[in-house]
Amino acid sequence: TSLEAKPLKFAYSRLSSLLRTLQVSNLDDFNALTDVADFATLLSSYSEGVAKFAIIMEPNGSSIPGASDPVIQLACLDSSLAIAPLFKRFGSVIITSGTLSPIDLYPKLLQFEPRVSESLQMSTFRPCIRPLIITRGSDQLAVSTKFDDRGDMGVIRNYGAMLVELCSAIP
Structure with missing residues (x-):
């Protein structure tokens, strides 16, 4: 079966609104439900075009043999989503690494225009x-x-x- 993305896009905000309207005093009791709603909202927010997230399910996520502890994870496949808040918050961002190669790949992946880009020669003994x-x-x-x-x-x-x-x- 499949679900429509549009209703899921508002799952978290609608649940939050419902809990406020009902004047729920102990919101901690609803943490698991709000986590599921937040998860559904993230899934649906980036459902258009190229996949931005992947769902990883491990039916036996436990490291203890014989114990059943299923795990579901949401993996971000688009690194530009992760770094975008840094670009918004700070006027200058410096990215350094010994492995950023080729140097012109990262502006494309992270969707930004570098003001200065410099590659330094590295030697190892x-x-x-x-x-x-x-x-x-x-x-x-x-x-x-x-x-x-x-x-x-x-x-x-x-x-x-x-x-x-x-x-x-x-x-």
Whole structure:
């Protein structure tokens, strides 16, 4: 099934208005409901055009094996939405990073016009990134990053052993 975006767009404001009209004294009792209404409003506010948000559902979000703790998250896919309040609040914003490359990509992604853009040469005395791919631990058990395998003690033990060995070899 699907829902229309327009009614959801006003879910939070309508719920707030209802709670004020009813003169509800203990608003803390309605925090969960206001969170759901706020979530629905965010979903519907950016429903036009390119997807700005994604819904991530984990039916078993618990890190405890056998425990059921479903989790639903709203992930922002548009970084310009996150930085826009900073641009509105401050007259000058400086963005620095060792990884902002290519430098002309970020004004496009964040939807702003830079007044000054400068790229400085960086040198390192050693290679910084050394990829490591492992499929099995020293005990020949499979090592995986799959969500279902996070609680497996063999996987945890093999990752721990690999980190200890790696740290002992790196100065």
